[in-house]
Amino acid sequence: MAEAPPSPFLGVAGGESFVLGRIAQSLDGRIATPSGASRWIGGAEDLDHTHRLRASADAVLVGAATVAADDPRLTTRRVAGPSPVRVVLDPRRRLGTGFHVFQDGGPTLLCAAADGIAGDAHHGKAVVLAVPCRGGVFDLHALRDQLALRGLRRILVEGGGVTLSRFLAAGLLDRLHVTLAPLLLGDGIPAFALPPAATPAEAQRLAWTVHPLGGDLLLDIVFGTSAR
Numbered sequence: 001m002a003e004a005p006p007s008p009f010l011g012v013a014g015g016e017s018f019v020l021g022r023i024a025q026s027l028d029g030r031i032a033t034p035s036g037a038s039r040w041i042g043g044a045e046d047l048d049h050t051h052r053l054r055a056s057a058d059a060v061l062v063g064a065a066t067v068a069a070d071d072p073r074l075t076t077r078r079v080a081g082p083s084p085v086r087v088v089l090d091p092r093r094r095l096g097t098g099f100h101v102f103q104d105g106g107p108t109l110l111c112a113a114a115d116g117i118a119g120d121a122h123h124g125k126a127v128v129l130a131v132p133c134r135g136g137v138f139d140l141h142a143l144r145d146q147l148a149l150r151g152l153r154r155i156l157v158e159g160g161g162v163t164l165s166r167f168l169a170a171g172l173l174d175r176l177h178v179t180l181a182p183l184l185l186g187d188g189i190p191a192f193a194l195p196p197a198a199t200p201a202e203a204q205r206l207a208w209t210v211h212p213l214g215g216d217l218l219l220d221i222v223f224g225t226s227a228r
């Protein structure tokens with residue numbers, strides 16, 4: 001079991017929400033193959049890092065496609081520490097109730113559109129949270145506030161690419177940890193799905209700190225800091 005690490009969540013002012021995005025991508029920008037296979041893009045140290053982040057988070061959040069593809073547990077297992085509350089974004093409630101996060105009894109919130117589709121108060125053993133939704137897209141600011149009301153302020157967004165990109169586009173990411181693995185998948189599910197920039201000069205340019213992570217690189221991006 002890996003040692004307890006310094007947490008990127010430490011130092012967050014009490015009462016404020018903090019959203020950390022997390023993804024592991026291949027050198028050619030993919031987080032999974034075309035069939036959705038993503039185990040594993042990064043190495044063992046990358047997995048350890050993810051579990052450290054979970055141990056420091058109040059909530060770990062993923063999109064419906066990640067649950068459908070991976071059936072993840074989203075618990076803290078590779079390091080010592082508590083498991084976060086699982087939050088699944090499934091506006092249309094297209095996921096069945098048989099997935100681990102809905103059956104293993106650990107705390108889970110299933111976020112569904114608050115327009116009548118929310119339906120039952122439970123989904124398997126998970127609690128259904130009705131979230132304002134327009135055109136099938138959640139109001140992520142409202143969701144962040146709903147989670148804060150439940151005491152869930154340190155939020156780890158663990159993917160996939162669509163989910164992470166929507167948080168990024170909404171300006172809700174405070175920090176982003178991207179693992180870059182020396183792997184070429186050729187095709188597959190992209191890490192980011194954002195509106196295109198007309199030219200590099202018009203693109204959002206970020207500042208990062210780069211750390212070796214086993215055979216991979218960890219790109220640590222803090223939003224709100226200036227880039228070159």
Ligand SMILES: NC(=O)c1ccc[n+]([C@@H]2O[C@H](COP(=O)([O-])OP(=O)(O)OC[C@H]3O[C@@H](n4cnc5c(N)ncnc54)[C@H](OP(=O)(O)O)[C@@H]3O)[C@@H](O)[C@H]2O)c1
Pocket residue numbers: 022023024025030031032035036037038041062063064065066067069070089090091092094136137138139140158159160161162163164166189
């Ligand atoms: N390499 C990695 O680090 C990593 C991490 C996680 C997942 N993955 C892989 O990534 C793949 C899935 O990624 P993905 O980008 O295709 O999908 P995803 O982000 O897992 O899920 C996207 C879906 O979640 C729902 N959703 C997400 N954000 C929403 C919002 N703001 N409002 C409303 N609904 C929202 C939508 O469901 P609806 O379609 O029902 O509208 C959306 O289509 C899987 O193959 C998984 O294995 C890799």
